[in-house]
Each structure stands twice: as C-alpha cells, then as structure tokens.
Amino acid sequence: MPVVDSVLDLIGNTPVVDVSHLSPNPKVRILAKLESQNPAGSVKDRIAKAMIEAAEADGTLQPGSVLLEPSSGNTGIALAMICRLRGYHLKIVLPENVTSERRQMLEAYGAEIIPSPAAEGSNGAVRLAQRLSIEHPDWVFLYQYGNEANPTAHLTGTGPEILADVPDITHFVAGLGTSGTLMGVGAYMADHAPHVKMYAVEPPSGEHVEGLRSLDDGYVPPVFEKWGGIDALHGKRIVRPADSLTWTRRLVNEAGIFAGISSGAAMAGAAKLAERLDEGVIVFIVCDGGWKYLSTGAYTDDLETVIDSIEDVVYF
C-alpha cells in the first residue's frame, strides 16, 4: 500500500465482506460494505470531506472560518476531524440523548458542542442549527441535509466502488438519515445498473419524540426531495430496536463485524428482503463501527433490557 500524506487520503475505497452465511435464503447473497473503515469511523467521512472541499473551492470557507452543523454524531465527528486538520472552528448542535462516546469523539477532535433537547431528537438539532445560522450569518452552515456535495460524494464514490467490486449487485440497502447514501448511490445505479433496486431502513425514532408541536414539525431532508425521493426508492421499512440489536449481535458473533446499531438495522433489512427474493445479491452499508455504542450495553447486556433503554437513544 502506498504511504499517504494525510488520513483524509484514506477516506473511501472501503472493503466489502461476504456475510451470505447470515442470509435466510441460500439463493440470495448478502454483502457488507464496511464504511466503518473510514478514518473517523463512519460513512460520514465521505460527505464531510466533500462538503468542506466544495466550500473551500467556492470560497465559502476561508482560513479561520467558524462552521456550524446539526448532527446526531457521525457527520459531526467526521467534520471535526477535518476541521482540526484544516484549522477551522467547528460547532456541532448535538441532541442530548446520544451516547457519551459520540460526545467524547467530538471533543477529542476539538469541536464545540451546542446541546439540543433530547425530547426533540434530531429534528430539534436541525431546528436549533437553522435558527443559529440565521442569527450568525458569518458562521458557515454546510447543512448536510441540503448540501449537494452529500449525495454527490456517494454518486462519485460509494456507487462506483460498489458496482466495481460487486458487478452482479441486484439490491442495495442502507439507513435513511439525510438520504445522501441512498440518493447518491441510487443515482449512480440508475445510470449504470438500472436494474438495481434501492431499499431504505429507518429506526422508529419518531415514535417517542415528544418535542414536536405537531407532525408539521416533522422533517424531510431537501436532499431527499431534490434527488428523487420516494421515486428513487423501491421500498422503505422500519427496523425496531429488537431486530436491530439482534442483527448487530449476529454480525459480531457470526461474522466478526463489530458494527453500530444502525448497521444491524440495515442487516435486518437485508435479511428481510432476502426472504422475499427468488435470488439476488444484496449489498448493505455498515455505516459505522460498534465503538461508539459500547456504553449502551448493546453487545453484552441482557437483550431485553437494552431493547427498552435504546429506544431513548439517537443511534442513526
């Protein structure tokens, strides 16, 4: 392997591991793309790098700039790594109900944390960041939910990598957060392998969010709407904590893949899909490693206890 100048050169080109022995259907292969191998530990390294480079190229970011971003963790951590290297000051609006590891990683990379109320979940963090960006027009607001560089990073990176490594892919499964992964990979497949079907999984986060005045406080990312949205997907399902945790543990125990809880949800979605197909090759995204979720007991504590407690934690 060549020696690189910076950890940022290690973003992307992630490996794919065959976990077909976990497939409920012997005619359907299941392959895991390990985005956890990125240097700051998640798929979000790709979009953080892309958003910062785009903002540097168009002059939005200048030496010493202050950045603001709402994040449940991974985007914030990836931005923090890059901002530290580039000398920018980063403020992350972070819901109070994320794991302490996420908070500590942000602090390790020197980001400033602005807490947002736990009861409002991720939507509350987005709202607070939007308000702060209006009050502080001098802060650079990359806004991952509406930044074209987010899906574009997957259109030009993740998508081509998957098709090159798995030319016989038939289905793709990933978590739906900003929708960047699904929209970007989907746009690439639409051009180069239009038979590939795109499936989204999501946690039932909205079930317990209390801080919404009404459902109009719900949130659909602009990226999702601009890049095809519902029409770009072939299915979307909720994966509940019990299934997410069960599959997270199976990935560790039966494939040696120490993945985060939302990756277990994606694996659960892939397994559910495999049951319904005659044959096929499913690629799903392991979006981060398990390190940031150890404090939840997800891997070792009594399963029923963790299922109850995880409902109040933002893990997507």
Added chain:
Amino acid sequence: MSNTVNVRIPTVLRPMAGGNSSVELAGETVGDVVSALVGVYPGLQENLVDDNGSVRKFVNVYVNDEDIRFLDKLDTTVADGDEVAILPAVAGG
C-alpha cells in the same frame, strides 16, 4: 368482513387520541383504518391527511413496518392482526 388491526400512535399525537399509545380498529384498507381513527378522534384529521385525502408529507404510515408509500398507499389492504404504525418523519445523520 373487515379486519381488526392494531394502530400505534406516536407520542406527539397521543394527546389528540385520548392519551392512547395504540388503538384497535377495523377496516379492509389503511384508508378505512385512518377514517375509523379520525372518526373516533376527530382532532387527528388535520394532522394525518391533507386536503387531497393523501397522507401528509411529514407523516409516515406503515403496515407491519413497511411504508405504505411503497405498497398501495391508503388503498393498501390490511389483514386481521396487522399492525399499522403512524410516525412523524425524523432526520438522521
């Protein structure tokens, strides 16, 4: 013959649904079930359905955890014992 399903109500809507976290209702389609739900709790009407009778943008409805936008939307049929979940759209990332 209509079928009985369990409808899960998210926290944000419970004040408009008598404080219930779930309600048993009958119907043959998701549309029937939603109509029955707002029949019992009229306060939910404007939160769930827009003027065109479609599910509102920031509302996701699921049958057995599948988003009905990828099934037959409000025409999606339900079977006895199915679970219908209503959730506000939430950001991630």
